[in-house]
Amino acid sequence: MPQLLSVYHAIQDFVDQGGPVLWVLFATCLLLWLLILERLWFLRLVWPRRAPGLVAQWQARDDRWSWRAKKIREAMVSEVHMQLHLMLPLIKVLVALCPLLGLLGTVVGMIGVFEVIAVSGNDDAQAMARGVYRATIPTMAGLVVALTGIYFTVRLRQLADAETGRLVDRLTLQQHRVEHTEGVRP
Numbered sequence: 001m002p003q004l005l006s007v008y009h010a011i012q013d014f015v016d017q018g019g020p021v022l023w024v025l026f027a028t029c030l031l032l033w034l035l036i037l038e039r040l041w042f043l044r045l046v047w048p049r050r051a052p053g054l055v056a057q058w059q060a061r062d063d064r065w066s067w068r069a070k071k072i073r074e075a076m077v078s079e080v081h082m083q084l085h086l087m088l089p090l091i092k093v094l095v096a097l098c099p100l101l102g103l104l105g106t107v108v109g110m111i112g113v114f115e116v117i118a119v120s121g122n123d124d125a126q127a128m129a130r131g132v133y134r135a136t137i138p139t140m141a142g143l144v145v146a147l148t149g150i151y152f153t154v155r156l157r158q159l160a161d162a163e164t165g166r167l168v169d170r171l172t173l174q175q176h177r178v179e180h181t182e183g184v185r186p
Contacts (some may be wrong), residue, residue, distance in 0.1 A: 014137070017133070018109075018134065018141060019108055019112075019137075019138060020137055021102075021138050022105060022137070022141060024100065025098065025138060025141055028145070029098070031094060032091060032145065035087045036091060036149070039088070039156050043156070043159050043163065047163060047171030051166075051170075054129030055170045057072065064174040065173060065174045072171065073171050076171065077168055080163075081160075084163055085157070086165055088153065088156060088160070092153055095146050095150055095153055096176075098142045098143075099138065099143055100147065101142050102138045102143060104138070105141075108135075109131060109135025109137075110135045112135070113128055113132055113135065116128055
């Protein structure tokens, strides 16, 4: 319990030093990681259970060679592609938003530095240094969240593309069967 309390105080000190924008950045980070975890859960646990059903549904079709069958296959692949890539655009937006929120925190912190300069003049270097330090914390936090988010965004897209490709390979098209009767000339 004392360790948990010390972690809480360390986080509270970090947020107090970085300013109120860090709370918005924290909420964005939380949403980003919830979406990343949801996609990982879907790709690793849910999708492997669904894929065999789609393949079995396709294999149960009598017609797997006509133009209509090809269009049905394309629709199935397109629907799966959308399911596998569902939250990736929102994750990308949140990743792009994190450095911007960090920049907002920097601007807010620099406004505080200018207020110190306006009140006490240029002679309080220590107060100005504290303000600059405070201004850089949100930028650092935004960049750290964005960098980790970029890695997982790319990885999730690769996993989704690979699963889509595997499904395309498993939904095989058959050649049209031509039945010949003996004694009848074509």
